[in-house]
Amino acid sequence: MAPMNFDYGEFTTRNLGFVTAEEQARLRKAEVFVAGVGGMGGACVQALARAGVGRLILADVDEFETSNLNRQVFAFTDTVGRAKAQATAEAIRRINPQAEVQVLGAEWTDHLGDIAARCKILVNGCDDIPATIHLYRTAQAQGASVIDAYAAPLPSVILVRPGDPRPEARLGYPTRGQDWRAITPEAARAAFMKEIEYVLTHSSAHRHVDLAMAAEMAAGKRKRMSFAPMVITTGCLLAYEALSLATGRPSRTDFRGWFFNPYDLKVERPVPAPIAAVKRALVRRFMAKLLAK
Numbered sequence: 001m002a003p004m005n006f007d008y009g010e011f012t013t014r015n016l017g018f019v020t021a022e023e024q025a026r027l028r029k030a031e032v033f034v035a036g037v038g039g040m041g042g043a044c045v046q047a048l049a050r051a052g053v054g055r056l057i058l059a060d061v062d063e064f065e066t067s068n069l070n071r072q073v074f075a076f077t078d079t080v081g082r083a084k085a086q087a088t089a090e091a092i093r094r095i096n097p098q099a100e101v102q103v104l105g106a107e108w109t110d111h112l113g114d115i116a117a118r119c120k121i122l123v124n125g126c127d128d129i130p131a132t133i134h135l136y137r138t139a140q141a142q143g144a145s146v147i148d149a150y151a152a153p154l155p156s157v158i159l160v161r162p163g164d165p166r167p168e169a170r171l172g173y174p175t176r177g178q179d180w181r182a183i184t185p186e187a188a189r190a191a192f193m194k195e196i197e198y199v200l201t202h203s204s205a206h207r208h209v210d211l212a213m214a215a216e217m218a219a220g221k222r223k224r225m226s227f228a229p230m231v232i233t234t235g236c237l238l239a240y241e242a243l244s245l246a247t248g249r250p251s252r253t254d255f256r257g258w259f260f261n262p263y264d265l266k267v268e269r270p271v272p273a274p275i276a277a278v279k280r281a282l283v284r285r286f287m288a289k290l291l292a293k
Contacts, residue, residue: 006097012052023247024052030246031055033115034123035108035135037088038062039226040149041125042073043235044242049092051243055100056092057115059108060085060126071228073235109134116142121245123238124148127224129188133173134180136166147241149234150257151192151224152199153209154268157237158257165255171198193218193287200283202270203259215290233260 012024019027030053034041037060048056062084068075072084079087089101104111109131116122116138124135124146132148139146139162146160148167160166168176173191175183183191196218199205209225216222237260244251259268271279 008052008096008098011096015052019243019247023249026247027052027243028054030121031057031119032121032123032242032246033057033059033119034125035059035131036124036126037074037084038064038068038072038125039231040235040238041123042075042084042088043232044123044125044238045088045092045235046073046095047236047239048242049095049099051239052096053242053246054096054098055102056089057102057104057119058085058088059104060088061106061108067223071226071231073232112138113142116144120144121242122146123242125235125238127151129191130175130180130183133166133168133175133183133191136160136168137180140166145245147238147245148257149238150199150259151195152203152205152259153214153225153227153230154203154205155230155233155237155260155262156199156203156257157234157241157253158255159241159251159253160255167195167255170255171195189220197280197283197287199259200287201276201279202256203268204261204264205259208261208263211290212293215293218287219291229262233262 008028015024032048032053034045037045037058045056045058063081064075064079064084064087066080074088074091083105085103085105089103092099092101112134122135122139122144124132126132136146143162145162148158150156171194173194174187175191213225217224241251241253256270261268
């Protein structure tokens with residue numbers, strides 16, 4: 001079949017009204033880096049590509065697996081076994097043949113300084129704690145913003161601007177001051193548990209997941225649970241923030257982030273410090289009992 005006569009203006013014409021023509025022009029020139037294009041990262045990439053973002057840098061170290069088919073938007077039976085970043089790039093070019101797409105594998109961490117020096121919108125879709133810490137540190141050094149989400153059963157989003165505190169410091173990771181390459185699996189797991197503590201303190205996430213299975217996940221006995229509506233919604237929330245940065249629109253999302261609860265039809269924002277202190281103590285006690293089972 002001969003390729004269609006692609007026209008960017010026609011491709012993005014239905015965007016107009018949600019964005020102005022000037023904003024669409026900015027999106028065409030915008031560049032976004034996405035680390036991890038599986039679950040929420042892949043959903044974010046798809047939304048950015050269909051919104052008309054003109055330059056995308058994709059990084060992923062993995063191949064699509066059968067277990068990815070339940071939620072990852074570029075996972076199909078014919079992409080299982082293929083490198084995620086490469087298969088995703090090919091899909092993007094089928095959406096927008098004029099898009100400039102750069103693909104990186106495991107070497108992405110070596111190139112991150114150069115990427116962040118020119119690309120100021122970084123999306124974290126990877127679940128590797130040391131690599132994530134490296135991403136945040138590099139972004140701060142290069143004056144780039146990081147868009148991320150919590151490991152939570154509820155869709156969430158955070159926006160960490162260059163001058164904002166890093167999650168590593170804000171949540172009290174035991175990795176502060178360490179070379180990211182020297183972070184041990186034990187330290188990475190402890191950092192992950194700090195994130196889970198924050199999620200349970202500031203959201204109703206515990207009400208919407210099997211806690212016994214979650215404890216097994218936290219203990220490293222099973223893979224992370226993932227569900228298509230949650231993952232894809234999260235990816236779209238990440239995309240909204242990236243598009244706001246690219247067009248220059250303001251955003252109320254900050255470095256603390258927020259959770260979207262589709263079960264109770266509400267947005268859950270971080271609770272005030274006095275309440276958080278009480279809840280945190282209860283959460284720690286609860287987590288200790290759960291992990292001891």
